[in-house]
Amino acid sequence: MNDIRVRQVVLASRPHGKVQLSDFRLEEVVLPGPSPGELLLKTNYLSLDPYMRGRMDDRKSYAEATALGSVMPGESVTTVIESRNPNYSEGDVVTCFTGWSTHAISDGTKLRKVNSNGAPITTALGVLGMPGFTAYSGLKAIGRPAKGETVVVAAASGPVGSLVGQLAKIAGARAVGIAGGPEKCAYITNEFRFDEAVDHRAADFKSQLAKACPDGIDVYFENVGGAILQAVLPMLNQFARVPVCGLIAQYDRAAPPGAIDLAGAMRIIISKRLTLRGFINYDFADELYGEFQSEIAFGLAEGRIRYREDIVDGLENAPKALIDMLDGRNFGKALVRIER
Amino acid sequence: MNDIRVRQVVLASRPHGKVQLSDFRLEEVVLPGPSPGELLLKTNYLSLDPYMRGRMDDRKSYAEATALGSVMPGESVTTVIESRNPNYSEGDVVTCFTGWSTHAISDGTKLRKVNSNGAPITTALGVLGMPGFTAYSGLKAIGRPAKGETVVVAAASGPVGSLVGQLAKIAGARAVGIAGGPEKCAYITNEFRFDEAVDHRAADFKSQLAKACPDGIDVYFENVGGAILQAVLPMLNQFARVPVCGLIAQYDRAAPPGAIDLAGAMRIIISKRLTLRGFINYDFADELYGEFQSEIAFGLAEGRIRYREDIVDGLENAPKALIDMLDGRNFGKALVRIER
Numbered sequence: 001m002n003d004i005r006v007r008q009v010v011l012a013s014r015p016h017g018k019v020q021l022s023d024f025r026l027e028e029v030v031l032p033g034p035s036p037g038e039l040l041l042k043t044n045y046l047s048l049d050p051y052m053r054g055r056m057d058d059r060k061s062y063a064e065a066t067a068l069g070s071v072m073p074g075e076s077v078t079t080v081i082e083s084r085n086p087n088y089s090e091g092d093v094v095t096c097f098t099g100w101s102t103h104a105i106s107d108g109t110k111l112r113k114v115n116s117n118g119a120p121i122t123t124a125l126g127v128l129g130m131p132g133f134t135a136y137s138g139l140k141a142i143g144r145p146a147k148g149e150t151v152v153v154a155a156a157s158g159p160v161g162s163l164v165g166q167l168a169k170i171a172g173a174r175a176v177g178i179a180g181g182p183e184k185c186a187y188i189t190n191e192f193r194f195d196e197a198v199d200h201r202a203a204d205f206k207s208q209l210a211k212a213c214p215d216g217i218d219v220y221f222e223n224v225g226g227a228i229l230q231a232v233l234p235m236l237n238q239f240a241r242v243p244v245c246g247l248i249a250q251y252d253r254a255a256p257p258g259a260i261d262l263a264g265a266m267r268i269i270i271s272k273r274l275t276l277r278g279f280i281n282y283d284f285a286d287e288l289y290g291e292f293q294s295e296i297a298f299g300l301a302e303g304r305i306r307y308r309e310d311i312v313d314g315l316e317n318a319p320k321a322l323i324d325m326l327d328g329r330n331f332g333k334a335l336v337r338i339e340r
Numbered sequence: 341m342n343d344i345r346v347r348q349v350v351l352a353s354r355p356h357g358k359v360q361l362s363d364f365r366l367e368e369v370v371l372p373g374p375s376p377g378e379l380l381l382k383t384n385y386l387s388l389d390p391y392m393r394g395r396m397d398d399r400k401s402y403a404e405a406t407a408l409g410s411v412m413p414g415e416s417v418t419t420v421i422e423s424r425n426p427n428y429s430e431g432d433v434v435t436c437f438t439g440w441s442t443h444a445i446s447d448g449t450k451l452r453k454v455n456s457n458g459a460p461i462t463t464a465l466g467v468l469g470m471p472g473f474t475a476y477s478g479l480k481a482i483g484r485p486a487k488g489e490t491v492v493v494a495a496a497s498g499p500v501g502s503l504v505g506q507l508a509k510i511a512g513a514r515a516v517g518i519a520g521g522p523e524k525c526a527y528i529t530n531e532f533r534f535d536e537a538v539d540h541r542a543a544d545f546k547s548q549l550a551k552a553c554p555d556g557i558d559v560y561f562e563n564v565g566g567a568i569l570q571a572v573l574p575m576l577n578q579f580a581r582v583p584v585c586g587l588i589a590q591y592d593r594a595a596p597p598g599a600i601d602l603a604g605a606m607r608i609i610i611s612k613r614l615t616l617r618g619f620i621n622y623d624f625a626d627e628l629y630g631e632f633q634s635e636i637a638f639g640l641a642e643g644r645i646r647y648r649e650d651i652v653d654g655l656e657n658a659p660k661a662l663i664d665m666l667d668g669r670n671f672g673k674a675l676v677r678i679e680r
Contacts, residue, residue, distance in 0.1 A: 225606050244610050247603070262602045263587070266565050270584050270618040277617075278610040 004031045004040065007315055008071045009100035015056055019326060023056065024072070024319040034084045034105055041078035041096055041104045046315070047125035048074070048322050048334035050223075050248040071099035072318075075130060076338075077114060077121050078104065095124050100318050102338055119300050126333035127307040128296055130281055131159035136292045137284035138221060138243035139167050142277045147172035149218035152209075154178040154200065154228045155248065156188045159307065159333035163296075164221045165194045166305055173219070176212045178228055180328045187331075191306055206231050216240075222276075224248050230259050236272050244278045248326065308332030344371045344380065347655055348411045349440035355396055359666060363396065364412070364659040374424045374445055381418035381436055381444045386655070387465035388414070388662050388674035390563075390588040411439035412658075415470060416678075417454060417461050418444065435464050440658055442678055459640050466673035467647040468636055470621055471499035476632045477624035478561060478583035479507050482617045487512035489558035492549075494518040494540065494568045495588065496528045499647065499673035503636075504561045505534045506645050513559070516552045518568055520668045527671075531646055546571050556580075562616075564588050570599050573608050582616045588666065648672030 005028060012025040034040045055066045055073055066073055080092040085108040088094070094111040098104035114124045126132060143164075145151045151168035155161040156177025165175035165188065176196045177188040185197035196212035198205065209231055216237040222229065225247030236242070260268075269276065299305030310332040312321040318336045325334045345368060352365040374380045395406045395413055406413055420432040425448040428434070434451040438444035454464045466472060483504075485491045491508035495501040496517025505515035505528065516536045517528040525537035536552035538545065549571055556577040562569065565587030576582070600608075609616065639645030650672040652661040658676045665674045 222606075225603060229602070229606070244606065247606055247610060260602060262569075262600060262605050263565060265602050265605070266562075266569070266584065266587055269616055270587060270620075273618045273620060273623060275615065275617040276609055277615040278613040280610075280613060283613060 002033055004033065004103055005029075006031050006101060006103045008102070009315060009318055010069055010071055011056060011066045013068065014058055015053075019053065019056065019319075019323050021319050021323070026316055031103065031105060034082055036084050037107060039080050039085050039088050039106045039108060039111075040082040041076075041094070041098065041106055042081045043076045043078050043098050043102050043104065043315075043338040044093075045077045045122050045125060045311075046074050046098070046100060046318060046336040046338060047076065047129070048318065048325055048330075048336060049131065050246050050326070052322060053248070053326055071101055073097065074100050075125060076104075077124050093121055095129065100315065100336075102315055119297065122309055122311075122333075122335055123300070123307065125335060126159045126309065127163060127300065127305065128293065131333065132163055132296055133285075133289065133292050134245050134281040135160045135163035135221075136167065136296065137281055137288050138245050138279055139164055139171075139219070140288060141284045142243035142275070142279060143168075143219040143221060143241050145171045145173035145219045148174070150174045150176060150213050150215055151219040151221065152176045152178065152213065152217050152232060153221040154224040155328070156192070156194065156197065157184040157308065157331060158223075160223055160245070161221070162188065162192045162307060162332075163305070165192055166299075168219070169193060169195075170299075170304070176209075176217075178209070178224075184331060187308070191308070200228055210235065219243075222246070233260055233265060233268050236268065236274055239273050240275075242274060242276045244276055245280070309335055311335045311337050313337050342373055344373065344443055345369075346371050346441060346443045348442070349655060349658055350409055350411055351396060351406050353408065354398055359393065359396065359659075359663050361659050361663070366656055371443065371445060374422055376424050377447060379420050379425050379428050379446045379448055379451075380422040381416075381434070381438065381446055382421045383416045383418050383438050383442050383444065383655075383678040384433075385417045385462050385465060385651075386414050386438070386440060386658060386676040386678060387416065387469070388658065388665055388670075388676060389471065390586050390666070392662060393588070393666055411441055413437065414440050415465060416444075417464050433461055435469065440655065440676075442655055459637065462649055462651075462673075462675055463640070463647065465675060466499045466649060467503060467640065467645065468633065471673065472503055472636055473625075473629065473632050474585050474621040475500045475503035475561075476507065476636065477621055477628050478585050478619055479504055479511075479559070480628060481624045482583035482615070482619060483508075483559040483561060483581050485511050485513035485559045488514070490514045490516060490553050490555055491559040491561065492516045492518065492553065492557050492572060493561040494564040495668070496532070496534065496537065497524040497648065497671060498563075500563055500585070501561070502528065502532045502647060502672075503645070505532055506639075508559070509533060509535075510639075510644070516549075516557075518549070518564075524671060527648070531648070540568055550575065559583075562586070573600055573605060576608065576612050576614055579613050580615075582614060584616055584618045585620070649675055651675045651677050653677050 076098040093114040151173045153161045153164040156179045168175040175194040177194040188194045188197045198208045217235045220232045220242045222244040223246040310330040398405050416438040433454040491513045493501045493504040496519045508515040515534040517534040528534045528537045538548045557575045560572045560582045562584040563586040650670040
């Protein structure tokens, strides 16, 4: 039972507005080997996700804030390199909330064995993991698009948005994706087969969005907030549904001048009989996780469902990769490859 | 078939902010008697309701704006005084969307025969009518309070709020009512048997509300908006439900300084996994109207459900009564008695 040298990224300071590289610190610590019942895990891929921005603030949300000096939270795909737990063997691939760390000790709970039916193990953090289930459960349990309805989702080249659009199409709805820049817009129509793509950086974004949604919007899958929410709100149809899972555009920024305020939004909620519902992907795990796994794995195998990844090498590059993702500079599911 | 002299109140001008008496005009018109298939109705009681404020504006909502010079919209309890329609006889009591008018001609559609099982006919406009069904359907279909949960409703001495609280109690929940002034507050605990009453005019309203809801708020039945919504939002529990049926406090006023903005509200919606859902009472008519009628009529007969009315005499006094209601000066369901 040898000690293990572990590299970790900890929260060095709380961001004021935009996240800075100086808000992180790379540290090396020595962990003792696993005790009886425990496992030693080596991180293969770390998942970068928008929720991490919220945990950097000292504000209570559905999860606790990360303490200063603590390891940044995060889920990884890992390999068991030493097992003193009868349920796991060396070489098993499992997902674990390792945090931003090259290794972790686990007591064997809260792990999920990766059985991706031939798909790469990285999909356990993307289309077959938390982002995928966020898209799946929010759309199935709250959005419930009907044939011919219009579904709008932003960050449409990302792991949540791209699956929302593809599932909307499978349900017979029109899928309109919002993304930043012509390259992403072309990708979501060509590769993810959305009906329309709208560039939120375009000067005429609002009129482009209106043109892409001639019959209004029936489901707005909310994962960005901010200016896009402002543009979408007046376009929602009677009885529209708004699953709310993230507000990445709001994490850093203040409200734009002339924005619809809360009173205005409440007026729209009542006059359009909207449903807004906040959710976290595991809220629907009991009822939907099984069908999610089988439906998506099958769709991947058949080529009906696609995904895209944006992989950065090296734990030391995770802070910059998170900052890039928060600014929309990733192109697909953001992952950090820790060790080949 | 004699002509009928009819008095009506029409919309004379659109209000800027608060409604003024000068926004209305009393007119006398002559209607021809009923044609074959039609009925002549005499208005007994006109219902005054918050939605009327919205119809005075030139803004599209779930219903069209009232045109300048047109009769103010409204539902009444009426008596058939001449029938040329085989489905109705002289003396029948029916509800009808007469508008603010002493008489109306109807083709026999969109009428509801009043069968109040011994309750006064005015209840067809209150506890057994549109406000009652708004309370019933919003609470049953969206709020769904569980035993021991806390339900908060404002305008709690009014026809919607008072029934929300009583139904919450029947469901085993705690009912906390918000009302304006000590007299209404005493009434809602003594007569409507809410657990707690909080005066929104009190300087320490927020801390009173917090004290009245030591376990937070699970259902906020939203019928006022504005400052009360601002106070309630941070107190909502995880998975709280917010049926939204009205925003009476917002109709006239601008947002207070330092208010929670839309971005802040969205953050609360996601971090608390809230459900906000706008509705109009008839949205749930197919599934709930029958059980509503029987359950409330039975509760009234048994004395388990109570109501209070605030009756003003004379059509010419309807404008002032509406202004009073919008300012919270009514005490119970606002009605105008047109003819004894």
